[in-house]
Amino acid sequence: MSALEQNTALSFEEWSVTVPDVVKKGPVWQSLTYPKALYLYDLAWQDCQVLWKAPLGRALADQLIRSIGSVSANLEEGFGRGVQSKAYDQFLRYSLGSAREAAGWYYRSRHILSTELMELRLSLLEEIISLLVSTLKRRQTAQTHKT
Secondary structure, eight states, X not given: OOTTTTTOOOOHHHHHHHSOHHHHTSGGGGSSHHHHHHHHHHHHHHHHHHHHHSTTHHHHHHHHHHHHHHHHHHHHHHHHHOXXXXXXXXXXXXXXXXXXXXXXXXXXXXXXXXXXXXXHHHHHHHHHHXXXXXXXXXXXXXXXXXX
């Protein structure tokens, strides 16, 4: 049984070793945000298993896993459209919106998840949000200088 199946959290570094090479060789892995978003998804998977056990937690679990999954999924789709395309910026914004939504769902889960766990997840989400905002600002500045 893996650590994830035992509901124990691996550090980001420990977790990244478990990621298949085929994922790590993809271009989207090279971004700073994507690996963190995938890591958060695995953590959220565990958290949703806890939420699912509480009758009022089921709706939270459903919304949380969808919003967290959307963060990395939009980065994947954006990369698939090409990082030089305007569509890429739009998918970065989608990812940012999903990360902010997920933060809200984690906050709403505070009645079931521990305060410590919620704060750890919100901290990781804040890191992801900051990376996305920085990337968008950097791209906007580069586009402004092109014209």
